[in-house]
Amino acid sequence: MKIFATSDIHGNQVIADKLERAASRADMMIICGDIGGKEHFFSGKTFIDAAACQERDAISLINRLKALPVPFRFILGNDDWFDHIGEQRLNTPGSVSGYDLVPFEFVSVTPFNTNREANDNKLRYELSKLKVNKKTVVVAHTPPYGRGDALDNGIRVGSKAVSNRIAEMRPRVWLCGHIHEAYGAYAINDTKVFNCACDHLNDELRGWIIDLDSMEYESVIM
Numbered sequence: 645m646k647i648f649a650t651s652d653i654h655g656n657q658v659i660a661d662k663l664e665r666a667a668s669r670a671d672m673m674i675i676c677g678d679i680g681g682k683e684h685f686f687s688g689k690t691f692i693d694a695a696a697c698q699e700r701d702a703i704s705l706i707n708r709l710k711a712l713p714v715p716f717r718f719i720l721g722n723d724d725w726f727d728h729i730g731e732q733r734l735n736t737p738g739s740v741s742g743y744d745l746v747p748f749e750f751v752s753v754t755p756f757n758t759n760r761e762a763n764d765n766k767l768r769y770e771l772s773k774l775k776v777n778k779k780t781v782v783v784a785h786t787p788p789y790g791r792g793d794a795l796d797n798g799i800r801v802g803s804k805a806v807s808n809r810i811a812e813m814r815p816r817v818w819l820c821g822h823i824h825e826a827y828g829a830y831a832i833n834d835t836k837v838f839n840c841a842c843d844h845l846n847d848e849l850r851g852w853i854i855d856l857d858s859m860e861y862e863s864v865i866m
Contacts, residue, residue, distance in 0.1 A: 645741040646670040650851030651821025651840040655681025655701045658847035666864050667714050676821045676840050677721025677785035699726035721785040722751045722758035748784040752803045767805040780815040787820045791830035792839030810835050
């Protein structure tokens, strides 16, 4: 079972155009949040109008992805100021080819008052509700502390609650994004952590093709 995991498209149409080529190499595509465009909030629109524009962009992308030859699932991130109900959104645990897909949309508190933020106490509580085993793929937006969470200045902004819980739960894979500059593959004990964030400012699709059976993986940048 091969997945293509990416994140942080932020409404970028150039990146959206590249998704088909990347997804065609896998059995399923997973998007780890932040699919709506951020630019609407800097255009003079009211907040409500900007969120509505984000949702329209997201629905347009979802409809495009439905035409791909592989199924896809997505979660929402901290810059997604809308909700979505549909079978493609992974808002409850699901399974595919013997693997469990478990969503986790919360992120650590940021200086920007974004959506779905939570302090570590709240994160610990939400993490305690996750049902995880050795065949679980957690589809998250936030990276754990110390893995895929370093800003350009070297400051780490991931969650210690998440990193501690990963060490305890030991899921097969923790997929995330959120911190664009920390794209990469990492590990906590025997759990592989993949930061899948695109570089939407430079029209660059980034992600990982991961064979969940063999745990071989390949970086995809285009």
